[in-house]
Amino acid sequence: MSDAFMEQTLSPSPPDRGARPGRSNVSRARLGISNLSIPLMWRDADHFKNKGDPREFSVFLVLQVGNEVKESRLVSSINRTCTDITIIESFVFENVSADFGLDVAIYAARTDSTDLNGTLRRRILKSAMTRSLGRKFGSSVKSQMTTNISDECYQENGGGGAFRLIGRCFLRLGDAAPNIKIHDLQTIPDADFYSPPLYGHICGRMVLQPNSVAVPIIEGTLTIRPVNEAKILQNVHCRLQGGLLRCSGGIVSRPSPLANFRIDADSVVQLTRQPMTMILTARGDSGRRKQLMVTAENAESVRSWKCALELQIADCATWGSFASQPVQLDSHAQQSIMPKGDGKKLYDQISIT
Numbered sequence: 295m296s297d298a299f300m301e302q303t304l305s306p307s308p309p310d311r312g313a314r315p316g317r318s319n320v321s322r323a324r325l326g327i328s329n330l331s332i333p334l335m336w337r338d339a340d341h342f343k344n345k346g347d348p349r350e351f352s353v354f355l356v357l358q359v360g361n362e363v364k365e366s367r368l369v370s371s372i373n374r375t376c377t378d379i380t381i382i383e384s385f386v387f388e389n390v391s392a393d394f395g396l397d398v399a400i401y402a403a404r405t406d407s408t409d410l411n412g413t414l415r416r417r418i419l420k421s422a423m424t425r426s427l428g429r430k431f432g433s434s435v436k437s438q439m440t441t442n443i444s445d446e447c448y449q450e451n452g453g454g455g456a457f458r459l460i461g462r463c464f465l466r467l468g469d470a471a472p473n474i475k476i477h478d479l480q481t482i483p484d485a486d487f488y489s490p491p492l493y494g495h496i497c498g499r500m501v502l503q504p505n506s507v508a509v510p511i512i513e514g515t516l517t518i519r520p521v522n523e524a525k526i527l528q529n530v531h532c533r534l535q536g537g538l539l540r541c542s543g544g545i546v547s548r549p550s551p552l553a554n555f556r557i558d559a560d561s562v563v564q565l566t567r568q569p570m571t572m573i574l575t576a577r578g579d580s581g582r583r584k585q586l587m588v589t590a591e592n593a594e595s596v597r598s599w600k601c602a603l604e605l606q607i608a609d610c611a612t613w614g615s616f617a618s619q620p621v622q623l624d625s626h627a628q629q630s631i632m633p634k635g636d637g638k639k640l641y642d643q644i645s646i647t
Contacts, residue, residue, distance in 0.1 A: 324502070326503070331379065332378055332493075376490075396464070501616065504609050506605065507620055518589075561576050561603075563575075
């Protein structure tokens with residue numbers, strides 16, 4: 295197999311697939327999720343007439359696959375004028391196995407001035423006293439005014455200022471698609487006070503890029519003869535990548551395409567009694583399935599090609615269309631809204647309950 299592909303980690307196929315002989319391994323993949331939005335369900339009078347519910351919220355998301363955790367920016371000023379919560383970032387997880395689980399958790403906090411009015415007045419007063427009277431004396435006065443500001447916040451606004459879990463969604467391989475899909479959102483009971491009115495769904499685009507699409511699995515010289523055909527591709531350069539066996543002639547720097555053979559989940563490869571030869575079932579350029587007699591340069595080469603073809607077949611069976619169709623992961627650098635000088639993430643620096 296190619297050096298570039300061997301650098302990618304292989305993982306066992308999902309245990310519930312009932313792996314067939316020769317398909318015990320599948321490639322790992324990159325997972326991209328983007329275009330995330332959470333529909334809101336305000337009352338008609340609140341949204342269209344812009345009156346009624348005065349609440350305002352801030353929301354952020356935490357996404358986790360295995361031990362890898364990412365967080366979104368904080369989305370603020372969510373009120374009755376908003377029809378949904380839009381997350382502008384894209385997130386990419388590396389080296390994901392086929393049995394992955396993506397956990398999307400949504401956190402929210404009340405931020406409207408009406409709800410926090412009492413708390414804000416006390417905080418402003420205590421800060422002013424500290425500056426005027428000195429830190430030591432001001433601290434003693436503050437402790438006499440309120441013994442526990444966090445308890446006061448909880449009593450006045452049900453935990454205003456503290457971010458609470460309001461919903462989550464768990465996605466697996468079967469939820470991936472090239473286009474945006476709607477997924478069920480599990481909401482937290484009795485979260486109405488500190489949560490905007492969730493509709494019960496989350497929209498997003500989750501795609502996968504198996505390593506066998508990103509880099510060639512193997513390439514080298516083969517002789518290919520379709521069964522019951524006179525045509526022979528003698529000592530041609532072949533590359534296996536993204537479900538396609540490409541055959542070309544000429545010099546390596548300027549190859550001339552000769553033929554392509556499509557590998558899919560129904561393809562079969564097996565050794566024959568002829569030395570250094572195997573038989574491969576694949577689809578030709580016309581789309582018709584055909585059998586190919588494939589001869590490698592030596593015994594070691596034929597073993598490598600057989601393993602590579604089995605891996606490609608397993609990828610097609612496991613990853614589906616993602617094993618043969620390149621996708622855009624929509625990855626770009628995330629910008630933090632809070633300083634990260636100490637290396638902590640957003641959800642490590644704010645109150646989450």
